Amino acid sequence: MSDSSFPQQRLRRLRRGQRLRDAVADVGLSADRLIYPLFVGEMREAKPVASMPGVKQLPVDAAVNTMRDLIKQGVQQFILFGVTADEHKDAHGSFAASPDAPVNRTLRAAREAGLDAVLYADLCFCEYTEHGHCGALLDTSTPTGAVWTVDNDRTLALLGQTAVAQAEAGADVVAPSGMMDGQVAAIRQALDAAGHEHAAILSYAIKYASSFYGPFREAGGGGMQFGDRRGYQMDYRRSREWQSELHADLAEGADMVMVKPAMAYLDIVQQVRSSCDVPVAAYHVSGEYAMLHAAAERGWLDLEQAALESTYAIRRAGADLVVTYFAPQLAMWV
Numbered sequence: 089m090s091d092s093s094f095p096q097q098r099l100r101r102l103r104r105g106q107r108l109r110d111a112v113a114d115v116g117l118s119a120d121r122l123i124y125p126l127f128v129g130e131m132r133e134a135k136p137v138a139s140m141p142g143v144k145q146l147p148v149d150a151a152v153n154t155m156r157d158l159i160k161q162g163v164q165q166f167i168l169f170g171v172t173a174d175e176h177k178d179a180h181g182s183f184a185a186s187p188d189a190p191v192n193r194t195l196r197a198a199r200e201a202g203l204d205a206v207l208y209a210d211l212c213f214c215e216y217t218e219h220g221h222c223g224a225l226l227d228t229s230t231p232t233g234a235v236w237t238v239d240n241d242r243t244l245a246l247l248g249q250t251a252v253a254q255a256e257a258g259a260d261v262v263a264p265s266g267m268m269d270g271q272v273a274a275i276r277q278a279l280d281a282a283g284h285e286h287a288a289i290l291s292y293a294i295k296y297a298s299s300f301y302g303p304f305r306e307a308g309g310g311g312m313q314f315g316d317r318r319g320y321q322m323d324y325r326r327s328r329e330w331q332s333e334l335h336a337d338l339a340e341g342a343d344m345v346m347v348k349p350a351m352a353y354l355d356i357v358q359q360v361r362s363s364c365d366v367p368v369a370a371y372h373v374s375g376e377y378a379m380l381h382a383a384a385e386r387g388w389l390d391l392e393q394a395a396l397e398s399t400y401a402i403r404r405a406g407a408d409l410v411v412t413y414f415a416p417q418l419a420m421w422v
Contacts, residue, residue: 115404117396117422119162123208123369124415126151127307128190129171139303140374141381143413145171148194152201159205161419167208167263167411168194169307170215181213185250187257189216195257208290209254211247211275212266243268248278255284263346265292267321272340290369291342294330294356297321300349300375307374330356331363338364347407349373351398354405361406370407372398377413392421 102112127143128151129135135145146154155166170191176183183189187196191209198207243266251262262279264271272291279287298321322329330347337345343366347357350370357370380398384391395414402410412418 119419122415123165123411128194137307152197165206169210181216184216185253192257199258208261209259211262211264244274251275252282255287261288263290272337272342276341288343290344291337293337293345294347296324303374303378350402351376357405367408369409370402372412
């Protein structure tokens with residue numbers, strides 16, 4: 089028997105040459121699978137985010153122009169995060185529902201400009217509250233000290249109001265990310281009651297309390313003034329909790345679901361994909377993005393190849409859509 093018949097030799101033959109490797113690849117990546125996050129605010133000029141090279145906080149007009157340019161490159165989906173001035177922050181994040189909030193202004197401006205894009209609006213209050221938590225707070229202090237927790241039920245009503253405002257401004261999809269129990273049902277009810285049955289819900293159904301969110305808090309201006317979010321975000325030491333979160337959100341009417349972060353949770357992405365029939369998105373988060381840039385700046389890795397490999401890994405795990413700050417570069421590289 090010839091050595092050329094061995095399976096190992098066959099595998100090598102299929103790796104010979106770029107065109108052949110492309111022909112037999114079974115995982116695809118294209119610009120229309122990417123969702124690009126944009127940080128929109130009340131500033132007059134774009135402001136670079138130091139911890140995230142290439143990412144900027146943008147005024148409304150610049151955000152619309154950025155979307156227009158990226159649409160020409162094939163990026164067709166954008167998720168908007170608000171950067172709120174301190175004078176507009178309060179204990180409940182009420183500015184999020186205002187027509188003057190940056191996200192709502194950007195949505196209207198994009199629609200008025202006729203942009204052909206899918207627009208997602210992040211739906212959370214951490215960027216709008218003076219304390220930096222994801223909802224209104226409940227004082228559960230005891231004689232031994234002050235204890236503040238998120239008032240889940242009160243926050244649900246606020247989420248519904250904000251979702252309606254975002255849909256009215258032009259959002260195709262609202263994306264609740266605060267991990268409040270019952271948030272999908274409350275948002276769906278509010279949207280339907282206001283005549284926005286067409287607006288879809290992308291729920292951050294599986295969101296872990298992660299150290300990889302650090303740079304995002306600089307970009308969005310949503311850092312906590314005290315405490316942490318481990319009381320309402322998921323514990324990365326639990327491998328099965330995602331099932332309860334996923335099934336609850338699907339039962340409440342989620343149209344799409346998100347796993348966040350992506351790279352350290354590829355096992356979860358794969359299991360979620362196998363457990364539901366709705367579109368699954370995964371968020372390649374700010375810390376994962378920043379790490380690759382930091383290593384590339386030191387000459388420790390090739391940024392393009394590392395970004396491609398990471399994004400393909402997320403797709404290979406089963407994500408239909410990838411939220412990534414690399415979207416403008418990936419659109420060129422693929």
